[in-house]
Amino acid sequence: MLFNSISFAIFLTIVFILHWFVMNKNCRSQNAFLVIASFVFYALWDWRFLLLMVISKSIDFVSTIQITNTDNARRKKRFLLLSIFTNVAILGFFKYFNFFAGSFSNAFLSIGLNFSTSSLQIIMPVGLSFYTMQALGYVIDVYQEEVEPTRNIIEYFAFLSFFPLVLAGPIERASNLLHQLKIKREFNYSNAVDGLRQILWGLFKKVVIADNCASLANLIFNHSANYSGSTLLLGALFFTFQIYGDFSGYSDMAIGIAKLFNINLMQNFAFPYFSRNIGEFWRRWHISLSTWLFDYIFKPLQMSLRDLKLLGNIFAILITFIISGIWHGSNWTFIIWGVLNAVYFIPSFFTWKRHSNTAVVAQGKYLPTTREVIQMGYTFMATVFAWIFFRADSIGQALTFIKNIFKRSLFSPPDSRAFNAANEHPSKMIIIIILFLIIEWLGREQQYAIADFGLKWPKPVRLALYYCIIFAVLFYFAGKSQQFIYFQF
Numbered sequence: 272m273l274f275n276s277i278s279f280a281i282f283l284t285i286v287f288i289l290h291w292f293v294m295n296k297n298c299r300s301q302n303a304f305l306v307i308a309s310f311v312f313y314a315l316w317d318w319r320f321l322l323l324m325v326i327s328k329s330i331d332f333v334s335t336i337q338i339t340n341t342d343n344a345r346r347k348k349r350f351l352l353l354s355i356f357t358n359v360a361i362l363g364f365f366k367y368f369n370f371f372a373g374s375f376s377n378a379f380l381s382i383g384l385n386f387s388t389s390s391l392q393i394i395m396p397v398g399l400s401f402y403t404m405q406a407l408g409y410v411i412d413v414y415q416e417e418v419e420p421t422r423n424i425i426e427y428f429a430f431l432s433f434f435p436l437v438l439a440g441p442i443e444r445a446s447n448l449l450h451q452l453k454i455k456r457e458f459n460y461s462n463a464v465d466g467l468r469q470i471l472w473g474l475f476k477k478v479v480i481a482d483n484c485a486s487l488a489n490l491i492f493n494h495s496a497n498y499s500g501s502t503l504l505l506g507a508l509f510f511t512f513q514i515y516g517d518f519s520g521y522s523d524m525a526i527g528i529a530k531l532f533n534i535n536l537m538q539n540f541a542f543p544y545f546s547r548n549i550g551e552f553w554r555r556w557h558i559s560l561s562t563w564l565f566d567y568i569f570k571p572l573q574m575s576l577r578d579l580k581l582l583g584n585i586f587a588i589l590i591t592f593i594i595s596g597i598w599h600g601s602n603w604t605f606i607i608w609g610v611l612n613a614v615y616f617i618p619s620f621f622t623w624k625r626h627s628n629t630a631v632v633a634q635g636k637y638l639p640t641t642r643e644v645i646q647m648g649y650t651f652m653a654t655v656f657a658w659i660f661f662r663a664d665s666i667g668q669a670l671t672f673i674k675n676i677f678k679r680s681l682f683s684p685p686d687s688r689a690f691n692a693a694n695e696h697p698s699k700m701i702i703i704i705i706l707f708l709i710i711e712w713l714g715r716e717q718q719y720a721i722a723d724f725g726l727k728w729p730k731p732v733r734l735a736l737y738y739c740i741i742f743a744v745l746f747y748f749a750g751k752s753q754q755f756i757y758f759q760f
Contacts, residue, residue, distance in 0.1 A: 272315055274524045275477050276752040287531055291458050298455040302429040309434040320396035330357050331406045332427050335413040335420040354410040358403045367601045368393045397758055398438040402431055404563055409445045411567055418445045426452050435528040439521050439757045441539040441559035456533045466530025472721050473523030474744045480516030480707055482753045483700050484509040492662060495672050500681030503672060510662045511655050512704055517756045523719055542715045545632050547646035549615040564591050589613045604669060608660040615653055631716050
């Protein structure tokens with residue numbers, strides 16, 4: 272079930288009613304019901320995926336208990352390594368088998384040997400990357416004695432399989448989520464209303480922004496050889512807003528759904544396209560992944576390479592971003608995307624920019640300064656450039672796409688005939704994106720754009736805004752549920 276589907280709306284309504292009116296006697300019954308609901312939700316994708324999750328994560332549960340029960344440092348480390356090896360092996364097999372098998376096949380073909388792998392194609396379980404990283408973070412935190420492990424397996428699976436986040440995050444920490452599952456939750460009306468508002472905004476991002484931008488971006492990327500430089504640039508911009516609307520929209524919906532059960536998840540996006548440098552961008556984009564990589568990859572690498580000083584830091588940054596690229600998918604384009612972001616990031620790491628721009632841009636003001644506009648402009652365009660590699664099917668396509676942008680046709684109007692033939696309307700979408708950015712800008716100091724937007728307006732005016740958003744979602748939804756882009760990662 273997709274969040275943007277009628278079936279999920281029915282599922283969520285049933286779970287909400289049963290949770291608060293039937294299974295609300297104590298914390299244990301609430302958690303047990305959430306585990307059952309989450310298992311049902313996940314099994315509807317494929318029950319075999321559920322079996323894999325239960326078996327692999329049970330190993331992590333036992334490992335954390337054994338780590339806590341012993342004072343023997345070697346024994347502790349053995350169980351840590353068991354957990355890490357199990358998670359990495361499962362993730363590596365399901366996510367990268369096809370990639371490496373294909374690479375070996377191509378290598379053999381290049382020397383005249385036919386080595387076919389078409390008979391074995393591995394399907395990756397949905398959400399595997401996300402719940403694997405959440406489980407790994409939990410085990411490492413237990414090993415480092417930063418959190419106390421739960422000995423209650425119901426609590427553990429409620430933490431790990433909670434249905435709003437199991438498919439695509441946020442990648443939660445035990446220090447935030449697990450302790451909320453240890454106490455009986457009371458219904459909080461204001462939190463639930465705030466959750467509904469955030470779900471609505473997430474739906475708008477997904478259905479109105481992402482899905483419409485996807486149609487235009489796919490049209491341009493799939494036929495890029497036929498278009499002018501200005502049209503290709505427009506395609507890159509549409510994909511830039513597609514991936515933001517799609518993934519941040521999912522995160523908003525996940526966080527909003529959790530609020531209906533009085534559970535608060537971490538913020539995953541903080542208006543990243545208003546960043547003034549790449550360092551700030553990575554503090555605001557996919558925050559749960561960025562902080563995970565910083566805590567569990569970059570910091571250990573930095574410590575182990577501290578004797579190399581400057582070179583060690585550069586190497587740690589490069590490896591961290593390469594791992595980020597590999598995590599996103601089994602394609603060389605993602606590795607190039609990671610390297611490119613590392614190249615962007617390294618200069619800011621060694622300058623004052625690393626420590627700057629921690630506050631919201633133009634905080635307390637309606638308009639940014641000229642300097643801030645320029646900073647946001649070049650940071651945004653650098654990000655758009657990197658997204659081309661992320662979206663392209665191959666490095667060759669990405670390089671050709673970029674080369675064709677910088678032709679004389681870059682300064683000509685976009686090709687309208689192709690859009691008309693496909694019944695697409697880029698000008699209408701550009702207007703919608705501009706209105707979307709205005710609302711995001713006005714709400715940039717909040718957890719999400721419409722958290723406090725219009726709360727001081729007269730009630731009829733505020734309700735009119737919500738009805739307009741609902742109408743836009745229903746108009747563009749039209750009974751069609753589009754897959755979330757991050758499900759493939």
